[in-house]
Every structure is written in C-alpha cells, then in structure tokens.
Amino acid sequence: MTSPAELLGQSSLSGVRVLEVGTSVAAPFGAQILGDLGADVVKIERLDVGDDTRKWTPPAWDGVSIPFLHVNRNKRSVVVDYKTDAGRAVMEELIAGADVLIQNLRPGAFARAGFSAERLRELNPRLVYVEMTGFGRTGPRAAQPAYDPLLQAYSGIVSMTGEDGGTPARVPVSVLDMGTGLWLVIAVYEALRRRDVTGVGTHVETSLLQTALMWMSGALMGVAAGHAAPRRLGSGFPGVVPYGAYPTSDGHVFLSAGNQATWLRLLEAIDSQDLDSREGFGSNPDRAANRETVNAALGERTSRFSTAELVARLEAAHVPHSPVQTVDQVLADEQVAALGQIQPLPHAQIPDLRVVNMPVTFDGDYPQMRLAPPELGEHTTEVLAELGHDAASIASLLDAGVIQTPTALEEEQTA
C-alpha cells in the first residue's frame, strides 16, 4: 500500500492503467494528461509507422517530430498488430488488466478489429471505455472522419475568425483536438468515481464537433435568441471601441477602453486628447458606429511609439493592455520564466528537450515529468513481460511480426 504522504508526492492516478489506442492529437493529449497525473499510460501503436504524428516533420527537434513530442510524454509505447490472432490475444490481455481505454481511430475501425463496446465490456466489466470521433456518436455524418480545422469550419469558428471584411481564418491552436483531450480527462475522472461506487465501467463518447459546440455556446445562444450571426472583427469586440491590436513602430499592442474614463486616459497617454472632439469619436456608441474610422485614426497615433514606449505609457495611465508578443518573445518572457511551467525533460536524442507542463499546481507543485516521449515500441518487451509473457513467447511474437521493438524496427530498415 502507498502511504498518504507518498501518494500526495505522486498523484491519485498512480496504479491506474490507461490504454491509448490513439493517433494524432486529441486522444494522445488526453492520455498524456492522465500520464502527467500519475497514470500508467500504455500507447498502442501500429506496426512500422506508429502514431501518424511521428512523421509530421517539419517541425522537428533534433530529428524528432514536435507534433509527436508535445503530446506523448509520460507514456510507454507498445507495438502490437491486433488484427492478427496472436496480436488480438495480446490486446485482450492488456484490456483485461486496464482501467481505461481511449481510442480515436476512424469511426467503427476499432469495433471492426474485434473490439466493439460490447466486447470490451465482456473482456473487462470495470473498463472505462472512451471513444472519440470527429462528428459524434450518431447522425448523418457520424461515420465521417474529420480533423480539427475542418470542424472549426463546420462549427462556425472559422466564420468568426479573421479581419473585418477579410477572408475567414482558422484558430491556430488545436482548440478542438486539445479541447476534446481535456473533456475526455474530465470524463475519465467522472467514470472512475462512478466505478468506485458501482464497480462497473462507463462507455464515454465525445467528439470534435461536440467540443466545438461547447466553445461556441455563447454564440449559438445569441443566434437562438434572435441575434444576427457574429461576424469577423479581427482583434475587435462587438460594441466596444477602442478594443484590439493597434500598430506600433515595431509591432502591435492590444488595448481596450471599456468606459469613457479609460478612453480619456488613453488619449492623454498617447498625446491625442484632440481625438475626443472629432465628430463620431466622443462616446462609445458613436465610436462603435464609426469603428473603422476611429481605429484608423487611433492606429496612426499609436504607430508613433515603439511597443515598449506605448506599453510604458498605458501602464502608467492604467489602460488595460498587453504587447502582442511573438512566440520567441514569449519563450524569453520573465513572467513565463517565473511560472516554471516550461521544464526540461531528459531525452536520449534531444539533449535540450523542454516541454510545457500542465497549467495547474497542487500545493505549489506541478505534476512530475517521469518519461520522455517514447521511441516506437520502446516498451513492447517490458509491458509484455508484465503481462506474464516469458522470453520465448516474446521472441516468438517478434519473429511472427506481431509485435515490434526498436531493435526489430532497425533490423527491418537495414535489411
């Protein structure tokens, strides 16, 4: 038994075994969070290639795909071809000993391989089965595969993103993939709590489209209430002007003036009190009606300053603001450094690997970084040994090409 003190030093998920039959971003990200929180996550990968993201280069870090690296730490990699009889038997052993199984294969593919929800329940009534799809569990498009930006477009997010009068843009972070990963973690915790009481697992279903509708809940309710569909406003906000990113001599600064006092302090801060008396500039409703004219005039004034100078003036004047930082500036930022969230993680191929820990501390501590993102099949032998396979059994499965290890993969490549 783990003592309470030891447990607090680790996480409540120590001892919880999670199988990830996942690829790309959503399922791997959700499983990574469970791994960060102490679960033993075993990632089941395909023969020869593994997770699709292993090939998503550029960008790479010392030759390893960054799309793979950022969602696959704190887990072990096992390569098994569960479409063969011997591989299916190994998979069934893994399922029998697991607490959670997360999969985001093409809709129906896992069931066709012999692992329907009903079959999983037979193999392990305590299993929490998380099934993630693009378009959701039912409906005319349920069988269609999909990915993050397509569903940003389908769900209305793209229609709202980009410049006023310009073409639609996409959100450049994986709000649907990573967002669905967050929801599935919540669902796993909930299902584990239910199991504590009932003794049986739950079939959890989630999808990119459902996650998108949740992000869009305010916008959807607005239209349901009879308002017009939201339009693109660049960095702006309906009904408040000034609001958004304004140019400087060397970049942009985001600022807002939500009331008249802030508007006047802003004008004083940038030596532009004259703007207040211009026709259509004097009140927020007027400014909102003359959005383009006001923003152009204000941008002409803000562009007289460097970003650093404008930030200093807005800070002194208590006008809400932020520099529009580029990613290299964020990485060098002192506030970001102070938070300690970007952390080194020892990796055989990448001496300087750094990763972003989860945005949560528990009594001041982030979860522990335990395992580097694995090589394809790095833990095949180890995990099979834990299942009780002896050396002869493992060698036989390797020879049959049912399982793979990094050594076997290298030999194959040089053969």
Next chain:
Amino acid sequence: MTSPAELLGQSSLSGVRVLEVGTSVAAPFGAQILGDLGADVVKIERLDVGDDTRKWTPPAWDGVSIPFLHVNRNKRSVVVDYKTDAGRAVMEELIAGADVLIQNLRPGAFARAGFSAERLRELNPRLVYVEMTGFGRTGPRAAQPAYDPLLQAYSGIVSMTGEDGGTPARVPVSVLDMGTGLWLVIAVYEALRRRDVTGVGTHVETSLLQTALMWMSGALMGVAAGHAAPRRLGSGFPGVVPYGAYPTSDGHVFLSAGNQATWLRLLEAIDSQDLDSREGFGSNPDRAANRETVNAALGERTSRFSTAELVARLEAAHVPHSPVQTVDQVLADEQVAALGQIQPLPHAQIPDLRVVNMPVTFDGDYPQMRLAPPELGEHTTEVLAELGHDAASIASLLDAGVIQTPTALEEEQTA
C-alpha cells in the same frame, strides 16, 4: 445512502458542495461543469450587482445577459457581503460545510477579505481550494489583473492569428477563460481523489497565462528547437498548399490536399486539371513556395461554384472539406441536431431558453440539466436555512443589508 443505480442516473459528484466566489467566465464555467456533473454549486455574489456578466448586454435573451446565461446553469445564487462581520460569519459557515471553493477575484482580494489559503485550511482542512488568476501564482506580473484577449496577446496566440500579411486577430472563442475552467475541473477531480486517501484538501492554482502556454506548447517547443516564430497564415497551414478556406459564389469552403493524389482529385473535381501544369503548381513544395499565387488561382476556380455545388463535388472526389458555416447555419444543421447537445432548459423569464450541454455522453446520456441560471440571490434564503439559520436570523441579516434576495433587491430598486 444512494444506491449504485441511482448514482449512475445522477453523477458521482452528487453530494459534493462547491462554493464559487467567481465572476466573468473562467471560474463560473468550471463551476458549471461541476454542477452539470451533479455537484451542489453555490455561487456567492456581490450585493446589488452580482457577477459582472449579468450586465454584459447586449447580447441578451428576453432581457437576460447571454454571457451570464451560458456559464451559470446548474448552480444556486447566494448574495452575501462577506466584508461585514456578520457576512464573514455566514461565509465561514459555508466554507466549513464545503468540499471545494473556487475563486477568481483580483489577485489577493479574497485573502484581504479575510480568506487566505491558510485561513481556509483552518476553517476546513478537507477543503479543496482552487485559486485562479490571470498571470499566475508568482512572478513580476502576478498581481496584475488580466483577461482572456489580453493574455491571448501576451502569450503569442494573437501574433499567430489572422491573414498572412494582415494585422493580428484574436481567437473569437474564450480559449483561455473556458480553457482554464476545464483545467480547474480536472484539478478538482484530482484533488478529491487525493482527499479520498489523505483526508485533506489541496490548494490548486491555475491561471489564464498558464492555460495559454499549454495551448501553445507545440509552437513554443518549435521555437525552443530553433525554428522561426510561427507567422500568420489566415486559414492556411505551414507546408501544405492547398489548405484553408477558399471562396465560393456564396461563401467559403475549407479544403485540404495533403498529398499529390488528393491534389489531382481536387483539380478534376473543379474542372481545373490545367492548373497542375502551371509553373510552380506541380508539387506540394512548389505550391508551398508559391502559396499566394496558387491560392489566388485556385480561389478563382472555386468561386465559380456555389458552396453546395462545391461541397457535393469534393465529397464525390473524396477531398477532405467542410463548408465554412455561419453560426445560424450551425444552429440549423442536421448533424448538430442529431447529437442532441443543444437542449431546452425551463426558465421563468425565457420560455425558449436553450443551452449547450457538455460534449460528453456517459453510456449514451448527457448530464442532466437541473437548474436554470439563477436570479441574483434567488437561493439566499434557502441556503441559509440549510446552514441552520432560522427565520429571525435570516430577517435580521436581510435588514442589516448583509444578505439579499430577489424580493429585497426589487424593493431597493423601487424605493
């Protein structure tokens, strides 16, 4: 005792009491999720005005703020002025009986009101205390208030959003506010599991900036590996052309051609095989190098079709695609309807109120909608009675202006 079957019909959080000392979006959204999952969420609101979002109109639905409505269902509202001695005593009673307290006031404000983390621990050692800020728990900016779009700018998200060569845009959904709400729910479940073993609560801290760094983990790792900071690409994707939203005669369609076979099927689908032989169009690396020219030529061709016609042609040709739907189209979409996630919720003032349930089903069922977003102070009397206050005590607190109910608020307004 609740039976297992009853519990499954409800949620594992039945009987868990959550205090929300929150405002705006992040803490209320996180608390709403816990309420959806069955927790008894008591929202503590300020005298007279309550949560800031109650005044965020437009947009409104039958007079009620939609920014308030979309993150405050499944909770009860209590108005208590905990800066008075009598109000602080009520708050201490609430804390003594709570499992979780979530707050996102200005940094330090709750401690200054007499509720530091240490004091909370004294009042209730089992309490899970979730503290949410803008810039995080430490560092030179820790004391600064902040909100979603400012931290989108600070964290690099805005720098990556918007048209190639255009001005930076913001992400029009609350990825930091709602995202932080998701992380705090994960943290609450984790802390409750820890408490099951240790008997004591955890101090959880999270922030908008930390959530932003998590969304940006791939981009940050790319720059840390030595790559250039990502630039704005509109709806595009680095290294793949065509990819993104292309114009039609009546809108836009999002499409992508990740390999040469798809590119050729796309051209055939839009009667444009001639484009393949143009200089710089023949391979993906060439097209990526000539992004603007290729996208312009392709856009000229796609704009010859209506959205419906183009979607039908791409579907037949197996080219990944989606119409860029506007929010009114999403609300009327048959796939969205089939998922059943947008649900009616009876509300005294809004006969047609519909809300978006969480993007997760458990054995096929969404969580239950139990309570409409409350009126300010709607449950003040009920909750104080549960704490053991008799009618005389409640009347005395009302007379002293320490607590408020809707009736008291109406009388005040008409006085």
